[in-house]
Amino acid sequence: DIQMTQSPSSLSASVGDRVTITCRASQSIGNFLNWYQLRPGKAPRVLIYAAASLHSGVPSKFSGSGSGTEFTLTISSLQPEDFGTYFCQQSFSAPYSFGRGTKLELQ
């Protein structure tokens, strides 16, 4: 099974900041990497798929990069609605696995 290691596990930031979250796969997964946002009381939503493709309706302040085993999610110009938990997930092979999440909190 492919293990996904995400860092940091938590992050404090202020409105207007730019933050970066990292995800590492235990083996090469090409660009089969997706990023999700989870906010309390709301359904999770996909932000980035195929490592760098912005999902429909997602603001361009979200961006993804990487391939193989190292991936990053960058969020620029943080707004209050961006605070929540972010997960990476590999779709290279079953069982499809997630990172442990990064909780982004308002400083």
Next chain:
Amino acid sequence: QVQLQESGPRLVKPSETLSLTCNVSGGSITGGTNYWSWIRQPPGKELEWIGYISYAGSTNYNPSLKSRVAISADPSKKQFSLQLNAVTTADTAIYYCAVQLRYFGPWGPGTLVTVSS
């Protein structure tokens, strides 16, 4: 736009069967090439993919749960369902249904199922 909503008992006793249904609106379970998945998140832990049923009715399960899980679909009711047998307190989690393509989305809002006597 496809929308999903989970439903089912919120409290299940240890050793019994957890049963949840996902109601699909805005799309057909057998149309297109979608896969219909269940995912869960135990308290304080990462998300775990449980398995999927395809538009053609084939299934694929996480090996960690394969001996206890079954996913089925009723296209006439636009529903797909999860059954998890012989539950323990470790199965307490928020359970989500989701469309699976190369990524998961859209998702239902999730439902917390507690396993307790």
